[in-house]
Amino acid sequence: xxxxxxxxxxxxxxxxxxxxxxxxxxxxxxxxxxxxxxxxxxxxxxxxxxxxxxxxxxxxxxxxxxxxxxxxxxxxxxxxxxxxxxxxxxxxxxxxxxxxxxxxxxxxxxxxxxxxxxxxxxxxxxxxxxxxxxxxxxxxxxxxxxxxxxxxxxxxxxxxxxxxxxxxxxxxxxxxxxxxxxxxxxxxxxxxxxxxxxxxxxxxxxxxxxxxxxxxxxxxxxxxxxxxxxxxxxxxxxxxxxxxxxxxxxxxxxxxxxxxxxxxxxxxxxxxxxxxxxxxxxxxxxxxxxxxxxxxxxxxxxxxxxxxxxxxx
Amino acid sequence: xxxxxxxxxxxxxxxxxxxxxxxxxxxxxxxxxxxxxxxxxxxxxxxxxxxxxxxxxxxxxxxxxxxxxxxxxxxxxxxxxxxxxxxxxxxxxxxxxxxxxxxxxxxxxxxxxxxxxxxxxxxxxxxxxxxxxxxxxxxxxxxxxxxxxxxxxxxxxxxxxxxxxxxxxxxxxxxxxxxxxxxxxxxxxxxxxxxxxxxxxxxxxxxxxxxxxxxxxxxxxxxxxxxxxxxxxxxxxxxxxxxxxxxxxxxxxxxxxxxxxxxxxxxxxxxxxxxxxxxxxxxxxxxxxxxxxxxxxxxxxxxxxxxxxxxxxxxxxxxxxxxxxxxxxxxx
Numbered sequence: 001x002x003x004x005x006x007x008x009x010x011x012x013x014x015x016x017x018x019x020x021x022x023x024x025x026x027x028x029x030x031x032x033x034x035x036x037x038x039x040x041x042x043x044x045x046x047x048x049x050x051x052x053x054x055x056x057x058x059x060x061x062x063x064x065x066x067x068x069x070x071x072x073x074x075x076x077x078x079x080x081x082x083x084x085x086x087x088x089x090x091x092x093x094x095x096x097x098x099x100x101x102x103x104x105x106x107x108x109x110x111x112x113x114x115x116x117x118x119x120x121x122x123x124x125x126x127x128x129x130x131x132x133x134x135x136x137x138x139x140x141x142x143x144x145x146x147x148x149x150x151x152x153x154x155x156x157x158x159x160x161x162x163x164x165x166x167x168x169x170x171x172x173x174x175x176x177x178x179x180x181x182x183x184x185x186x187x188x189x190x191x192x193x194x195x196x197x198x199x200x201x202x203x204x205x206x207x208x209x210x211x212x213x214x215x216x217x218x219x220x221x222x223x224x225x226x227x228x229x230x231x232x233x234x235x236x237x238x239x240x241x242x243x244x245x246x247x248x249x250x251x252x253x254x255x256x257x258x259x260x261x262x263x264x265x266x267x268x269x270x271x272x273x274x275x276x277x278x279x280x281x282x283x284x285x286x287x288x289x290x291x292x293x294x295x296x297x298x299x300x301x302x303x304x305x306x307x308x309x310x311x312x313x
Numbered sequence: 314x315x316x317x318x319x320x321x322x323x324x325x326x327x328x329x330x331x332x333x334x335x336x337x338x339x340x341x342x343x344x345x346x347x348x349x350x351x352x353x354x355x356x357x358x359x360x361x362x363x364x365x366x367x368x369x370x371x372x373x374x375x376x377x378x379x380x381x382x383x384x385x386x387x388x389x390x391x392x393x394x395x396x397x398x399x400x401x402x403x404x405x406x407x408x409x410x411x412x413x414x415x416x417x418x419x420x421x422x423x424x425x426x427x428x429x430x431x432x433x434x435x436x437x438x439x440x441x442x443x444x445x446x447x448x449x450x451x452x453x454x455x456x457x458x459x460x461x462x463x464x465x466x467x468x469x470x471x472x473x474x475x476x477x478x479x480x481x482x483x484x485x486x487x488x489x490x491x492x493x494x495x496x497x498x499x500x501x502x503x504x505x506x507x508x509x510x511x512x513x514x515x516x517x518x519x520x521x522x523x524x525x526x527x528x529x530x531x532x533x534x535x536x537x538x539x540x541x542x543x544x545x546x547x548x549x550x551x552x553x554x555x556x557x558x559x560x561x562x563x564x565x566x567x568x569x570x571x572x573x574x575x576x577x578x579x580x581x582x583x584x585x586x587x588x589x590x591x592x593x594x595x596x597x598x599x600x601x602x603x604x605x606x607x608x609x610x611x612x613x614x615x616x617x618x619x620x621x622x623x624x625x626x627x628x629x630x631x632x633x634x635x636x637x638x639x640x641x642x643x644x645x
Contacts, residue, residue, distance in 0.1 A: 203426035207486075210383050210418055211443040211493060212407050225430040 026306045036298035043292055047100035054094035055082070058261060062089035068273075071280050084280040087273065092266075092280060096288050099261040103292070106176050106262070107243040113181030114242075115235055118188025123219050123227075125189065126196025137193065140186045149248060151183035156254045169257045176255050180245045187234055195227035229307050236300035240293040247289055263289045324396050326359040326382065326416065326497045326529065332390030333377050333553075337601075349600050351377045353553040354391070359497050359529040366532040366540040366561070368576070369550035370597055375533045376421075379501045382531065383418050415444070417495035421502040423482035427474040433460075433485055434470035440492035455492070463488045463518060480511035484518065491522065499531045504539060516542060537580050541565060546633070549573045552600060552608040559633030569635045571613050571645065607638065615639040 018024055027033055046053050066089035070077045077084065083092040125136040143151060156179045163171060199205060200223060208218050243263075249255035250264025251271075258265050263285050270282030333352040339345040352374040359365055367375045380386035382393060384406050393400045395409050395416070409415070420426035427436060437456045446452055457467050463484040474482055483503060490498055500519065504512040516539060523530060532543055540547055540561070547564045549557040549572065557570040568574045579590045595612045598604050607625050610616040620638050627634035628641050639645045 203420040203422060204428040206385055207418065207420065207426055207489065208439070209385065210416070211440060212410050213439070213443055222428055226428070 023306055027302070030302055032298055033302035036295040036302070039291060040295040040299060043100060043288070043295070044104060046097055047104050050094075050097040050101045054091070054097045055080075056091035056094040058090045058094045058098055064089050068278055070278075083284050084278075086269065086281050087278075092284055095261045095266055096263070096285050099263045099266050099285060100288060100292065102173075102256065102260065102262040103243050103246050103264070103289075106173065106180065106246040107239050109177040110180035110184065110242040110245070111235055111238045113177060114185040114238065115188055115231060117181070118185035119192050119224070119231060121185070122189035122192025123196050123224065126193040127200055127215065127219055127223065133193070136189065140189050143183075144186050148183040149245065152179040152245060152249060153252075153254060155179040155182055156249065160254075169259075172256050172260065176246060176249060179249070180242050183245070184238060184242065187238075188231060191230050191234060192227055195230060196223055199223045199226050233300060233304040233307060236303055237297060240296035240300065243289070243296070244293050263292075324361060324496070327357075327394045327397075328378070328382060328391065329356045329394070330391035331355045331378060331381060331388065331393070333374070333381060333386065334389045347601065350603065351553055351600065352381070355548070355550070355553075355555050356391075357531070357548055357555075357558070359531055361496065361529050362523065362527040363545045364523065364530040364532055364543050365546045365548065366534065366544035367548045367550055368534060368537060368540055370535060372597065372600070373550045374553040375535075375550055376501055379418065379499045379531065379533055382497075382499055383416050411445075413444075413494065415493050415495040416497040416499065417490035417493050418499040418501065419483070419486050419490055419503045422506055423479050423486055424474075424506075426486050427482060427489075429474055431473070432470070433465075433472055433474070436474075436485065436489055437470070437492050440489045444493040459488045459492050462491065462522070478511075479507050480515060483507060483511075483515050487515075487518065487522070491526075494526075495528070497529045497531070499533070501533045502535070503532075505534065505536065512539070519543070537576060549576065552598060552603060554608060554636070555627075556609065556637065557633070557635045558627070559630065559635070563630075563632030567631075569630055569640050569645070570609075570637050571615055571639065572609050607636075613639075615644055617644075 027037075051057075062085075066081065066085050067087050069081050069085040069089075071084045071092075072079055072082050074084075081091050081093070083096070085091055086095065121136050121140075125133040146154075156175055159171065159175045159178070205218060205222055208222055213222075246255060246262060247264035247267065250262050251268045253268065256262045256265050258269060266285035267282050267289070270278075270280075270285065274282050331352055332350070332354060335349045335351060337343060337347045337349060339347070355374070355378060357365055357367075357378075367378065369375055377386060381388050384400065384403065388401075395414055398405070398409070400406050400409065431439075434453075434456055437459060438452050441452050441455055446455060456470055460467065460469055465481065465484055465488070469477070469481075469485075474485065477485065483506075487503075498519075503519070504515050507515060519530070520543065522528060530543070532540070534540060544561045547557075547559060547561050548555045549564075549570065551572050557564065557568070557573045559569075564573065565577070568577050575591055575593055581590070582588065593612050598608065598611060604611050604621075606622050607613070607616070607620045610620040613620065617638075623638070625636040625638050625641070627636045630640070637645075
């Protein structure tokens with residue numbers, strides 16, 4: 001019996017276990033993952049504290065005389081507006097910071113919605129099987145035969161048709177989250193169902209069934225923690241996907257109203273001026289979008305490889 | 314206590330005429346409606362303080378019987394009775410469980426039978442809560458008590474299953490089963506995944522626990538030396554059927570069925586070095602296409618035309634029954 005090691009409990013012990021673990025070592029030694037993480041967390045922090053970090057408040061009435069100013073290093077640029085101003089005289093940098101806040105919020109909320117929906121349905125389908133499984137997975141198959149963006153457009157369209165254009169502006173944010181979240185649950189459901197099919201045959205699940213533990217408890221306390229690995233990976237990659245989906249929908253004009261800055265609406269309004277030479281209005285938000293989604297994607301890719309024991313180094 | 318049941322029965326777990334058939338999905342070269350008979354007409358009884366063993370080769374239906382007894386597999390035919398009352402539904406099983414008449418199981422693979430994300434204390438606590446124990450302090454005290462019963466130190470409670478060796482995990486598995494205070498314990502190859510040195514420890518632990526709690530064991534194994542050490546009663550299975558079902562003393566001193574005889578002769582013996590173990594010709598028949606008559610006849614030296622045509626019935630012999638035409642006719 002090995003009773004030399006003392007029990008390790010509590011959050012401090014959990015933290016030290018994490019920093020001693022393989023995952024942290026793997027992270028430390030892959031420069032790409034470290035760079036991606038730094039960029040992502042840097043951008044996220046700037047977005048979260050946009051109210052304090054941004055040099056200007058884009059929601060205050062701007063001075064139209066400041067409109068269309070180029071970035072500070074171009075001729076005609078000013079030190080007050082580092083990345084220039086838009087057609088209404090709003091500071092592009094401040095707009096990007098505030099826009100990123102909205103984009104990140106929509107992305108996270110949409111991923112959360114699709115994870116909760118997909119994981120629950122996948123667990124139920126995999127565990128109970130039979131008709132329930134068939135119904136859930138056929139719905140998933142049908143949804144998968146449409147492009148995601150079309151499903152999101154459809155949901156957005158249905159909501160604005162039933163509530164009218166007037167209330168749509170107020171509902172824009174929750175509707176966007178709903179549209180992206182509902183269009184993206186299928187991959188979580190499929191992955192979770194496959195893992196559940198494996199786990200429910202494991203003997204620790206059978207042991208719980210012998211003891212007459214209710215199915216709901218077996219599902220959420222026994223099986224769920226054992227299948228979360230792949231969900232975390234898809235969720236990370238899904239965040240990048242959701243941020244891009246928000247930008248796409250806003251760019252197409254069905255997402256957020258132009259009054260509310262998000263990366264998508266900024267790219268769209270700036271796009272109108274691209275050919276008249278005011279490139280900074282669309283290029284800077286676009287570069288931010290690329291940086292944000294790329295860093296999340298690279299981090300997610302690393303996480304997938306790090307958590308898969310079969311792709312060993 | 315008065316028994317209202319017209320059929321007087323003891324406090325035992327009885328399986329009578331148990332059957333399991335699996336329907337096969339039709340596919341290329343496989344017609345519709347084909348069935349595999351995994352278990353055919355098996356009867357056995359588990360009594361307090363006694364060990365019944367099931368032996369046989371892989372795929373002969375031993376584990377299927379275990380799963381039917383604990384309710385993990387549905388029953389295709391026959392019945393399982395607990396204290397005379399049928400366990401024919403999950404509701405009936407739940408009722409028996411709540412009345413503290415419990416069947417527990419120890420699984421073969423100690424690596425898969427414990428939730429890898431749960432600490433030992435939580436694994437045991439779940440079993441305690443499932444058997445009606447309430448209150449954090451009471452559960453904690455009982456957890457430590459049970460761990461010491463299976464020979465694990467107190468610090469084991471705060472560890473995860475992957476921090477233990479195979480033998481220690483099997484002890485945790487046994488502790489979880491014991492936490493429910495069962496009367497019947499089904500052990501499905503409890504030692505086959507363990508080192509030989511650890512096997513003996515686990516078997517001795519099981520024996521001690523049986524003496525202390527008057528547990529009824531069903532021991533499923535393919536290892537006859539384990540059976541010899543543990544069992545009071547032995548059922549020898551071949552292709553889903555019980556071919557010999559006798560008390561351990563009678564079976565080991567005078568095996569009757571040709572299959573049992575061959576099995577016993579294959580046990581390695583320290584007192585006869587260099588002895589060539591006998592070999593059975595052929596392989597276990599495909600359960601999809603079982604032979605006519607006696608299932609063992611293609612590999613049996615004593616088989617005749619009757620064995621090939623007619624399925625043998627169980628005949629009474631000393632200490633139990635055997636199903637063999639050759640024994641019945643005195644040809645062996």
